Amino acid sequence: MLIILKISALYDMSICDRTKLTLQTQYFKQCQDAQTGLPAVGTVFPNLNGKIPCDRIVDEPDNYIERTFFSTAYSLKHRLSDNWTVHNRFRYATSRIYIEKAQ
Incomplete structure (x- = not known):
């Protein structure tokens, strides 16, 4: 069983011409x-003892792994003049791995 959910969003906006x-x-x-x-x-x-088939399952059938990843970021760019630009960035990311195994 393999379940994947991926959601990404990107929003660009010009606050003013610079x-x-x-x-x-x-x-x-x-x-x-x-x-x-x-x-x-x-x-x-x-x-x-012979060859082990590659499709052999050696774990419990109810064991599973759940991976979760979330990140958010922003980038702010302001052009002061033709020669000077201020650029500020920030990114936050977190991940979690949960493993359910029979004991």
Whole structure:
């Protein structure tokens, strides 16, 4: 199971002929089965007990991983003259990873 949700928005506006403001935000969420993977011996390298199929699930079927990412930013640019420009930027970002595993 794989569920992905991604929302992005960008808004550009000119406050006056010399000032420009850009606002940006992004939200990303992904939920998927938590598979820890298979060992190298038996899948890539030879094993005395035989080959392990790549589609083998070794974890509990209800295990999952949820990743969430959010960021917001702005950029303010003001042209003082033909030679001078003031540019201010700020960005905030946060992310979270939640893993649900049977014990």
